[in-house]
Amino acid sequence: MTDAAHQLLELLDIEQLEVDLFRGIGSGGETTTRIFGGHVIAQALMAAYRTVPDRMCHSLHAYFIRPGDPSIPVIYQV
DSSP states (O other), X not given: OOHHHHHHHHHHOEEEEETTEEEEOOOSSSXXXXXXXXXXXXXXXXXXXXXXXXXXXXXXXXXXXXXXXXTSOEEEEO
């Protein structure tokens, strides 16, 4: 595995807190003041896949209304 692929997998990694509750790290984006929206949606998809491993995503939509703080972990409830 290349170093870039390994870094990507680390960015997408989320921690399972409970059955349908996950925590992701918001760092690694383009800036230090906001979380990159693509990072958030990718981690949300990872959380969804960990709750229903036998299903495939065929469509994904998101609205980013407010900026996220990269110093605070993101909590995903599926």
